[in-house]
Amino acid sequence: MLDKNGIARRIAKEIKDGYYVNLGIGIPTLVANYIPAGINVVLQSENGLLGMGPFPFEGEEDADLINAGKQTITTLPGSSTFDSAMSFGMIRSQKIDLTILGAMEVSERGDIANWKIPGKMVKGMGGAMDLVASAKNIIVAMQHMNKAGESKLLTDCTLPLTGVRCIKKIVTELAVLDVLPEGGFRLIERAPGVSVDFIQQSTSGKLFAEVDVMEMDLN
Amino acid sequence: MREAIIIYNLASKPNIMINKQVSDADEAIRDIEDGKTIMLGGFGLCGIPENCISALVRKGVRELTCISNNAGVDDFGIGLMLKTRQVKKMISSYVGENAEFERQLLSGELEVELIPQGTLATRCMAAGYGMPAIFTPAGVGTEVAEGKEIRNFNGKDYLMEYAFDADFALVKAWKGDTAGNLIFRSTSRNFNPVMAMAGKITIAEVEELVQPGELDPDQIHTPGVYVHRIFQGKDYEKRIEQCTVRTRINP
Numbered sequence: 488m489l490d491k492n493g494i495a496r497r498i499a500k501e502i503k504d505g506y507y508v509n510l511g512i513g514i515p516t517l518v519a520n521y522i523p524a525g526i527n528v529v530l531q532s533e534n535g536l537l538g539m540g541p542f543p544f545e546g547e548e549d550a551d552l553i554n555a556g557k558q559t560i561t562t563l564p565g566s567s568t569f570d571s572a573m574s575f576g577m578i579r580s581q582k583i584d585l586t587i588l589g590a591m592e593v594s595e596r597g598d599i600a601n602w603k604i605p606g607k608m609v610k611g612m613g614g615a616m617d618l619v620a621s622a623k624n625i626i627v628a629m630q631h632m633n634k635a636g637e638s639k640l641l642t643d644c645t646l647p648l649t650g651v652r653c654i655k656k657i658v659t660e661l662a663v664l665d666v667l668p669e670g671g672f673r674l675i676e677r678a679p680g681v682s683v684d685f686i687q688q689s690t691s692g693k694l695f696a697e698v699d700v701m702e703m704d705l706n
Numbered sequence: 707m708r709e710a711i712i713i714y715n716l717a718s719k720p721n722i723m724i725n726k727q728v729s730d731a732d733e734a735i736r737d738i739e740d741g742k743t744i745m746l747g748g749f750g751l752c753g754i755p756e757n758c759i760s761a762l763v764r765k766g767v768r769e770l771t772c773i774s775n776n777a778g779v780d781d782f783g784i785g786l787m788l789k790t791r792q793v794k795k796m797i798s799s800y801v802g803e804n805a806e807f808e809r810q811l812l813s814g815e816l817e818v819e820l821i822p823q824g825t826l827a828t829r830c831m832a833a834g835y836g837m838p839a840i841f842t843p844a845g846v847g848t849e850v851a852e853g854k855e856i857r858n859f860n861g862k863d864y865l866m867e868y869a870f871d872a873d874f875a876l877v878k879a880w881k882g883d884t885a886g887n888l889i890f891r892s893t894s895r896n897f898n899p900v901m902a903m904a905g906k907i908t909i910a911e912v913e914e915l916v917q918p919g920e921l922d923p924d925q926i927h928t929p930g931v932y933v934h935r936i937f938q939g940k941d942y943e944k945r946i947e948q949c950t951v952r953t954r955i956n957p
Contacts, residue, residue, distance in 0.1 A: 544953075
């Protein structure tokens with residue numbers, strides 16, 4: 488079973504040289520720490536920056552330079568800044584190659600819910616609806632089950648949706664799964680030490696698994 | 707043979723620029739009255755029109771509809787206007803980090819319309835470009851789509867979203883000149899240029915106000931035509947919402 492950093496490490500292997508990547512808040516942010524050497528990527532922050540650098544050194548924080556999580560960051564040689572309309576323009580026109588975000592639920596058709604829990608204070612969708620509606624390649628980083636021990640990979644989402652039929656790949660602490668175009672989750676890899684049976688039990692939606700599913704290679 | 711046609715002898719006018727300068731925030735917002743719809747630039751607390759917000763609190767106007775990506779924090783940004791109960795409705799994409807906001811929302815004192823961030827930006831842009839509506843895939847199949855027209859282009863569904871109609875836009879720039887030209891700095895640009903284009907009356911506050919000619923025309927982000935009033939801002943706090951740093955490793 489993987490921890491959050493393990494999930495981030497596995498997702499980082501999906502990033503290809505030359506990609507423009509948008510990382511969501513939470514586990515997706517950790518992916519930046521595991522981008523393999525020799526792979527050149529540009530991170531987009533949807534508040535208006537391409538080429539997001541690391542956190543500044545203490546004392547060098549700039550109130551005018553933050554990421555979409557409102558954290559102080561830095562630019563890199565070759566970075567650019569722009570307004571919010573252009574930022575979502577490049578997302579909508581699919582100039583961003585990969586979007587990595589968290590989810591509360593994903594359905595076997597690729598629907599995603601990650602912004603609202605009825606009865607709780609709703610903070611808003613931010614840029615999530617724009618990202619999932621437009622991105623050509625989305626990876627969801629999430630825990631396989633919620634705190635109550637219920638599967639978050641479902642036949643149908645129970646929470647209000649963020650987007651429909653948009654998720655194609657999911658990485659959890661237990662597995663890497665693809666969402667099949669005809670519906671259903673296909674088990675691609677299992678986390679070290681996790682059995683196919685356990686993944687099956689932990690998945691509420693339809694799961695297709697070969698008898699022999701390879702273990703994740705995290706190196 | 708080439709003939710020179712002189713339509714208007716500009717050289718005879720020493721200054722052809724229109725002066726948009728006003729003395730301060732209080733003068734700039736003088737005609738914002740109860741019930742108006744105002745846009746406020748900024749993302750989180752980054753690039754917010756601090757001086758205009760303070761002036762609105764001093765003026766005490768009420769029943770405002772505020773279009774802004776976020777709603778500030780309890781004691782800063784739009785949070786200051788929430789504390790004084792000046793806001794009737796917020797139109798935003800994300801409104802966390804504000805306890806007073808939450809209290810007013812749950813008690814029904816405050817109305818909130820949540821819309822996707824890209825839709826918010828593009829509805830501003832549409833207003834500034836003179837387009838009545840835009841089509842976006844954001845929100846298709848979700849509760850955001852309820853009651854909205856859906857059109858299919860090349861096999862994909864899009865929602866029709868209308869351009870905003872705001873009485874005032876309050877923006878904050880890094881530099882500006884008295885002709886209203888604006889330059890923004892780093893990610894404090896965010897919603898400011900598109901909101902500047904979208905207001906019926908746009909008020910810009912700047913960290914540094916200069917004379918026409920001092921800014922390079924090629925570096926202008928917002929041309930002065932979109933800006934109706936501009937003033938030299940003061941006492942900028944520029945509060946950081948989440949200060950994240952890395953430690954220096956000494957060799």
